[in-house]
Amino acid sequence: MKAEILAVGTELLMGQIANTNAQxxxxxxxxxxxxxxxxxxxxxxxxxxxxxxxxxxxRSDVIILTGGLGPTQDDLTKETVSAAVDRKLVLDQxxxxxxxxxxxxxxxxxxxxxxxxxxxxxxxxxxRNKNGTAPGCIIEQDGKVIIMLPGPPSEMKPMFDETxxxxxxxxxxxxxxxRFLNIFGIGESAVEDALIDLIxxxxxxxxxxxxxxxxxxxxxxxxxxxxxxxxxxxTPVENEIRNRLGQSVYSNDNxxxxxxxxxxxxESGMTLALAESCTGGLxxxxxxxxxxxxxxxxxxxxxxxxxxxxxxxxxxxxxLDLYGAVSEQTAREMAEGIRKASNTDIGISITGIAGPAGAxxxxxxxxxxxxxxxxxxTDVKRLDLWGxxxxxxxxxxxxxxxxxxxxxxxxxxx
Amino acid sequence: MKAEILAVGTELLMGQIANTNAQxxxxxxxxxxxxxxxxxxxxxxxxxxxxxxxxxxxRSDVIILTGGLGPTQDDLTKETVSAAVDRKLVLDQxxxxxxxxxxxxxxxxxxxxxxxxxxxxxxxxxxRNKNGTAPGCIIEQDGKVIIMLPGPPSEMKPMFDETxxxxxxxxxxxxxxxRFLNIFGIGESAVEDALIDLIxxxxxxxxxxxxxxxxxxxxxxxxxxxxxxxxxxxTPVENEIRNRLGQSVYSNDNxxxxxxxxxxxxESGMTLALAESCTGGLxxxxxxxxxxxxxxxxxxxxxxxxxxxxxxxxxxxxxLDLYGAVSEQTAREMAEGIRKASNTDIGISITGIAGPAGAxxxxxxxxxxxxxxxxxxTDVKRLDLWGxxxxxxxxxxxxxxxxxxxxxxxxxxx
Numbered sequence: 004m005k006a007e008i009l010a011v012g013t014e015l016l017m018g019q020i021a022n023t024n025a026q027x028x029x030x031x032x033x034x035x036x037x038x039x040x041x042x043x044x045x046x047x048x049x050x051x052x053x054x055x056x057x058x059x060x061x062r063s064d065v066i067i068l069t070g071g072l073g074p075t076q077d078d079l080t081k082e083t084v085s086a087a088v089d090r091k092l093v094l095d096q097x098x099x100x101x102x103x104x105x106x107x108x109x110x111x112x113x114x115x116x117x118x119x120x121x122x123x124x125x126x127x128x129x130x131r132n133k134n135g136t137a138p139g140c141i142i143e144q145d146g147k148v149i150i151m152l153p154g155p156p157s158e159m160k161p162m163f164d165e166t167x168x169x170x171x172x173x174x175x176x177x178x179x180x181x182r183f184l185n186i187f188g189i190g191e192s193a194v195e196d197a198l199i200d201l202i203x204x205x206x207x208x209x210x211x212x213x214x215x216x217x218x219x220x221x222x223x224x225x226x227x228x229x230x231x232x233x234x235x236x237x238t239p240v241e242n243e244i245r246n247r248l249g250q251s252v253y254s255n256d257n258x259x260x261x262x263x264x265x266x267x268x269x270e271s272g273m274t275l276a277l278a279e280s281c282t283g284g285l286x287x288x289x290x291x292x293x294x295x296x297x298x299x300x301x302x303x304x305x306x307x308x309x310x311x312x313x314x315x316x317x318x319x320x321x322x323l324d325l326y327g328a329v330s331e332q333t334a335r336e337m338a339e340g341i342r343k344a345s346n347t348d349i350g351i352s353i354t355g356i357a358g359p360a361g362a363x364x365x366x367x368x369x370x371x372x373x374x375x376x377x378x379x380x381t382d383v384k385r386l387d388l389w390g391x392x393x394x395x396x397x398x399x400x401x402x403x404x405x406x407x408x409x410x411x412x413x414x415x416x417x
Numbered sequence: 418m419k420a421e422i423l424a425v426g427t428e429l430l431m432g433q434i435a436n437t438n439a440q441x442x443x444x445x446x447x448x449x450x451x452x453x454x455x456x457x458x459x460x461x462x463x464x465x466x467x468x469x470x471x472x473x474x475x476r477s478d479v480i481i482l483t484g485g486l487g488p489t490q491d492d493l494t495k496e497t498v499s500a501a502v503d504r505k506l507v508l509d510q511x512x513x514x515x516x517x518x519x520x521x522x523x524x525x526x527x528x529x530x531x532x533x534x535x536x537x538x539x540x541x542x543x544x545r546n547k548n549g550t551a552p553g554c555i556i557e558q559d560g561k562v563i564i565m566l567p568g569p570p571s572e573m574k575p576m577f578d579e580t581x582x583x584x585x586x587x588x589x590x591x592x593x594x595x596r597f598l599n600i601f602g603i604g605e606s607a608v609e610d611a612l613i614d615l616i617x618x619x620x621x622x623x624x625x626x627x628x629x630x631x632x633x634x635x636x637x638x639x640x641x642x643x644x645x646x647x648x649x650x651x652t653p654v655e656n657e658i659r660n661r662l663g664q665s666v667y668s669n670d671n672x673x674x675x676x677x678x679x680x681x682x683x684e685s686g687m688t689l690a691l692a693e694s695c696t697g698g699l700x701x702x703x704x705x706x707x708x709x710x711x712x713x714x715x716x717x718x719x720x721x722x723x724x725x726x727x728x729x730x731x732x733x734x735x736x737l738d739l740y741g742a743v744s745e746q747t748a749r750e751m752a753e754g755i756r757k758a759s760n761t762d763i764g765i766s767i768t769g770i771a772g773p774a775g776a777x778x779x780x781x782x783x784x785x786x787x788x789x790x791x792x793x794x795t796d797v798k799r800l801d802l803w804g805x806x807x808x809x810x811x812x813x814x815x816x817x818x819x820x821x822x823x824x825x826x827x828x829x830x831x
Contacts, residue, residue, distance in 0.1 A: 016453045018444025021435045025458070030432025039430045040465065042458035044439070051454065058472070213433075277719075283705025284698030287719045291697025294773055294806065302725035304718050305691075305701045311716035311759065315729075345725065359708055392708065 004037045004148075004171075007063035009055055011071035011080050012154055013046040024069045024152075024159050031163070034179040035171035037065060047077040056087050060147055067167075070154030072137040074116040080151055085124045088144050092122040095129055098138045105136050130166045134158045141170060177226050182237050184221040184244060187260055187405045188251040191219045197247050201240070208236050210244075217398040218260075250409055264404040265293045267411040268300075275407075276345035277303035278316050278337040280328065281355035281371060286400050301345050306337070316340030316352075329354050331372055331383045338374035338381055349410075350376040353403055355386070357395045371399050375410055418451045418562075418585075421477035423469055425485035425494050426568055427460040438483045438566075438573055445577070448593040448638075449585035451479060461491040470501050474561055481581075484568030486551040488530040494565055499538045502558050506536040509543055512552045519550050544580045548572045555584060591640050596651050598635040598658060601674055601819045602665040605633045611661050615654070622650050624658075631812040632674075664823060678818040679707040681825040682714075689821075690759035691717035692730050692751040694742065695769035695785060700814050715759050720751070730754030730766075741780070743768050745797045748786035752797075756790045763824075764790040767817055769800070771809045785813050789824055 008025045015022055022044060029039045040063060045051045052071075059066045071080030085092050099121040106113040120137045123129060130139035130150075135158040142149045150167060152159045172178060186194060194212055195202065198221075202210045208225035221244065225236040245252050253263050268275060279286050287303035290296055304315045309328055312318040317340040318333055326332040334352050342350025355371025362368045369388040374381055386402050388395045422439045429436055436458060443453045454477060459465045466485075473480045485494030499506050513535040520527040534551045537543060544553035544564075549572040556563045564581060566573045586592060600608060608626055609616065612635075616624045622639035635658065639650040659666050667677050682689060693700050701717035704710055718729045723742055726732040731754040732747055740746040748766050756764025769785025776782045783802040788795055800816050802809045 010456075015440075015456065016443055017447070018440045018442070018453075021437050021440040022456070023435050026429075026432045026435040028432070029430055033431070039432075040460065041469075042424075042429065042436070042456070044456035046454065055455075279698075282702070284693075284701025284717055284719065285705075287698025287721075288696070288702045291699075291719075291721065292807070297721055301722045302718065302720050302729065303698055304716065304729070305698065305705075306716050307701075307705065307711055308715045314758075315716065315718070344728075393706070 004064045004174075005062075006032055006037045006039045006065035006067060007041040007043065007059045008039060009059050009066060009068045010042070010044045010154075011047065011052055011068060012044070013077075015044045015070075016046045024154065024156055027156070027160060028067060028069075028163060031168060032171070034181065035168055036175035036177060036179070037171055047071060047079065049079050049083060052079065052083045053087065056083060060087065060149075064146070065148045065150070067150045067152065069152050069159055072120065072139070072151060072153045074114075074119055074136070078119075081122070081124065084142070084149060084151060088124065088142055088149065090124040090126060090142070093125045095121055095123050095138065097131075098123070098129065101131075101138075102136050128170075130162050132158050132162055134161060139166075141167070175229065177229055179224055179226055180237060181222055181224045182241065182255055183257060184223065184241060184252050185254045185257075185260075186219040186221065186248060186251050187217075187253055187401060189219065189248065194219050194221070194248065198244060201243065205240065208240055210240065216394070217401050250412060253405070253408060260401055260404045260408065261289050262293065264408040264411070265290065265296055267408060267415070269295065269298060271411055271414065272299065273349055273411075274299050274301050274345075274347040275349045275351065276301045276341045276347040278341035278350065278352040279303055279305045280307065280312070280337070280353060281357045282353050282396050282399055282403075283307060283357075285396050286351075286353060286403055289400055289404075301347050304341060304344075312337060316344065327366070329356055329366055329370060329372065331385065334372035334374040334383050335376075335381050338376035338383075342376045348377060349407075351403060351407065352376075353399060355388075355395070355399060357392045357399075359392060369395050371395070371402075373399070373403055373406065375406055377410075418478045418588075419476075420446055420451045420453045420479035420481060421455040421457065421473045422453060423473050423480060423482045424456070424458045424568075425461065425466055425482060426458070427491075429458045429484075430460045438568065438570060441570070441574060442481060442483075442577060445582060446585070448595065449582055450589035450591060450593075451585055461485060461493065463493050463497055466493065466497045467501065470497060474501065474563075478560070479562045479564070481564045481566065483566050483573055486534065486553065486565060486567045488528075488533055488550070492533075495536070495538065498556070498563060498565060502538065502556055502563065504538040504540060504556070507539045509535055509537045509552065511545075512537070512543065515545075516550050542584075544576050546572050546576055548575060553580075555581070589643065591643055593638055593640055594651060595636055595638045596655065596669055597671060598637065598655060598666050599668045599671075599674070600633040600635065600662060600665050601631075601667055601815060603633065603662065608633050608635070608662070612658060615657065619654065622654055624654065630808070631815050664826060667819070667822060674815055674818045674822065675703050676707065678822040678825070679704065679710055681822060681829070683709065683712060685825055685828065686713070687762040687825075688713050688715050688759075689763045689765065690715045690755045690761040692755035692764065692766040693717055693719045694721065694726070694751070694767060695771045696767050696810050696813055696817075697721060699810050700765075700767060700817055703814055703818075715761050718755060718758075726751065730758065743770055743780055743784060743786065745786055745799065748788040748797050749790075749795050752788035752790035752795055762791060763821075765817060765821065766790075767813060769802075769809070769813060771806045771813075773806060783809055785809070785816075787813070787817050787820065789820055791824075 025042045045055045071078045123140050127140035127142045132138050137153045139152040208223045211222045213220045284305045306312040316337050318336040322332045337352030338350045353373045358368035371386040374383040439456045459469045485492045537554050541554035541556045546552050551567045553566040622637045625636045627634045698719045720726040730751050732750040736746045751766030752764045767787045772782035785800040788797040
């Protein structure tokens with residue numbers, strides 16, 4: 004089935020918002036066997052909407068309209084669609100009651116305008132809206148499916164997920180299932196190289212690599228017959244990929260690197276302190292995004308000046324003079340210093356040149372050292388990162404969380 | 418002039434990215450007298466692109482195409498447009514040289530594919546691309562303007578700003594100028610209340626308020642005749658708004674609160690250290706986003722545990738026991754402690770409950786204390802913030818930068 008997504012709203016044509024509804028719907032529909040061929044946006048203008056709708060009906064099987072279902076004069080999607088399919092707008096009693104309740108709860112008077120939302124094209128399937136007052140609906144006519152959904156994403160998404168997706172799933176001859184493997188520590192082309200035979204030969208499931216900022220993701224998508232055949236097609240492929248890529252695969256459930264590392268840390272019960280220079284607090288900030296991390300995360304010292312490295316972490320002035328603040332030696336002393344100062348199980352340090360200034364002939368922008376210290380000693384790793392200041396700081400954090408993750412995995416196996 | 422934005426790219430129809438190019442272009446075009454009436458998206462399919470282009474040409478004066486200018490077989494925007502306007506693709510020597518240089522610099526072989534990017538419709542105005550290999554172009558034919566721009570926003574935006582905007586500005590009968598006033602410390606409705614007579618009575622310039630996350634912005638837009646009349650219409654209105662809102666207006670040049678506060682700090686030459694609890698390093702991370710801040714920013718200590726507050730900042734155990742970690746007293750001792758430990762001119766602390774856990778009957782999620790300590794004493798401020806963990810941490814940072822900004826402004830006046 005060929006689908007078209009027609010968004011109605013002057014705010015899109017003014018550039019006040021991006022059409023994220025079209026993106027969301029487009030990313031989901033292929034899973035129920037519906038391909039998206041067109042997106043269109045028109046303003047709150049009856050004549051242009053009418054023409055756009057006529058064109059969509061002429062060239063697509065499924066037309067999903069978003070927006071223009073509100074209570075004001077501007078909102079004319081339902082009126083235009085009703086006229087196009089030649090159906091009357093009739094009162095939907097349940098919607099009427101819901102709207103009345105909505106206003107009673109908020110102790111606000113219900114204006115006549117709001118009643119408008121309770122009228123839907125005759126014979127349409129109502130899509131209930133738990134997060135707002137405007138319902139959506141599905142109309143089947145002459146082999147075409149026309150669906151109307153409200154514009155606010157917080158209302159549109161649950162209605163789409165809970166009603167529209169099951170509607171198409173029931174029509175589809177098959178069902179698609181996807182799983183994302185998140186990968187860190189190998190580039191996209193190296194991942195492709197390692198899996199090229201699998202990617203080329205697999206037809207069900209299919210494997211598609213995606214580059215994310217500083218990371219790679221693989222999408223494994225299997226097509227199952229609608230009924231019967233419950234054989235799991237995805238897991239054997241995931242296992243083969245894991246055999247080849249090893250611990251570089253860090254999650255198969257959309258969890259981020261910091262979430263995975265934090266969970267391992269919480270499970271280990273080990274305590275952690277950080278000593279940050281080039282990341283300037285970003286590492287601690289990402290770690291403390293995780294609710295509950297205070298059980299194991301003790302402190303981070305952002306030592307931006309050399310003086311603070313000496314005073315807070317006990318880095319020796321001689322080391323700074325001899326090797327500089329961005330060096331293997333300083334990273335080592337920072338990690339050992341923070342572990343000692345905080346009396347935690349693990350101390351991690353990071354020092355580098357995020358740019359744009361600060362580089363020398365020997366030490367380019369992107370040169371970063373990170374060290375992990377525990378009761379058995381200290382490991383230092385050199386990173387050569389690229390990009391602007393923000394990207395370097397961001398990818399430096401990813402590397403630290405990956406180092407911590409691999410350390411905790413290895414320790415768990417002992 | 419009626420404009421239409423036609424995006425070409427299967428990645429949009431797959432929902433991998435949102436059409437932010439259309440949003441960006443739509444938000445800018447009204448400033449040069451061009452209104453946007455339609456957005457469309459089609460995939461990398463020659464027949465559907467051809468039809469969409471024909472429709473766009475039939476109903477719009479200006480058609481801006483984004484995407485499909487790359488070197489691969491899939492990229493067919495130029496070919497399709499050339500056929501539609503009946504022009505040959507001809508070699509653009511300067512683009513050819515640029516592409517050759519691009520590959521020489523990177524010591525990569527240039528494939529025949531890449532040559533394709535150097536061909537442009539005959540007689541078109543070339544739009545140079547400083548951030549990639551594919552140029553854009555402007556074609557004028559039969560009273561219509563057709564513009565092609567590459568898909569990656571990092572290439573498209575500068576080309577649009579530097580070539581397309583001036584192109585339309587030169588055609589426009591008037592010119593629009595906008596200035597944004599950024600405001601912190603008053604809510605959107607309070608801003609409207611204070612300015613309601615101005616907003617209602619002004620027609621040139623117009624004043625429009627926008628709510629941003631935790632902030633408010635005002636856009637002042639003046640319409641000038643293209644030639645002559647150089648009277649500044651915006652500044653008198655800005656001055657009247659500043660009279661009414663005072664120091665709450667923190668910038669008129671798109672600089673963020675942290676940029677404004679950092680600039681004042683650098684100008685003052687005063688040194689700063691931070692003691693963070695609930696923000697977990699976010700404050701330091703935002704401050705160290707600013708290149709050059711190391712001249713005045715010494716360190717931040719993220720004291721996530723109570724123990725670290727005692728050890729690193731000298732907060733007394735008695736204070737923590739009596740008043741708790743989230744209290745006026747603890748905030749005060751943290752700020753004084755970090756100033757003493759770092760020997761800086763200013764010490765700032767922040768401690769609060771970011772949620773979702775940690776709240777009590779007396780101390781709800783969103784309760785935050787922040788203190789600023791200098792040689793004259795310490796001021797503590799209580800903040801009552803709302804929203805989820807991320808929003809509370811984010812708006813807490815805005816408040817701290819605003820407190821620092823107002824402190825430095827007051828000091829500058831002494």
